[in-house]
Amino acid sequence: MTPMLTRDQLADALGMTGQGDRAAFRQVYLATSAKLLGVCLRILADRQIAEDVLQETYLTVWKKAGTFDASRASPITWLVTIARNRAIDRLRASANFRRSTPVDDANEVVDGALLPSETVERDDDARRLHGCLDQLDDKVGGVIRTAFMEGATYDSLATRENVPLGTMKSWIRRGLLRLRACLEQ
Structure with a gap:
């Protein structure tokens, strides 16, 4: 990893x-x-x-x-x-x-x-994203990172965390909603 x-x-x-x-x-x-x-x-x-x-x-x-x-x-x-x-x-x-x-x-x-201005903007976006991810519950932030940055499936995450698939989907959905709200601020 x-x-x-x-x-x-x-x-x-x-x-x-x-x-x-x-x-x-x-x-x-x-x-x-x-x-x-x-x-x-x-x-x-x-x-x-x-x-x-x-x-x-x-x-x-x-x-x-x-x-x-x-x-x-x-x-x-x-x-x-x-x-x-x-x-x-x-x-x-x-x-x-x-x-x-x-x-x-x-x-x-x-x-x-990328142009230097685009690089700065991308770095700022990445810093904001990581800051917002850090504000999430550790478990939720971790599964969102694993799902979207490493390509893990919801099913594999549910198995790894020992929770039902529906629970995993709910964690990620609620986490993404909180993440969007944080990024829109």
């Missing part, structure tokens, strides 16, 4: 990684590796090369985590920038890139990355 870290928790984990804390580095990796692999794959379009670049990215993170400054960038933006730069460097180093991509075509390439 991938841990969900808030922006502040991720920033703290990066700070501790900069001090050589392996457990914090593991938290950073578990919380961000899927996203960073996606960044590498989008640029490189080859899973094996993307995985190699991802490894290089985390070596860089381990070495440079002490330079991360939360006042200059969000932790995920800092990490994505490292992954993106590593992937672009690898792409530029490949002979196929030099042969197949004329410079004049660069005007036609669409950058699929």
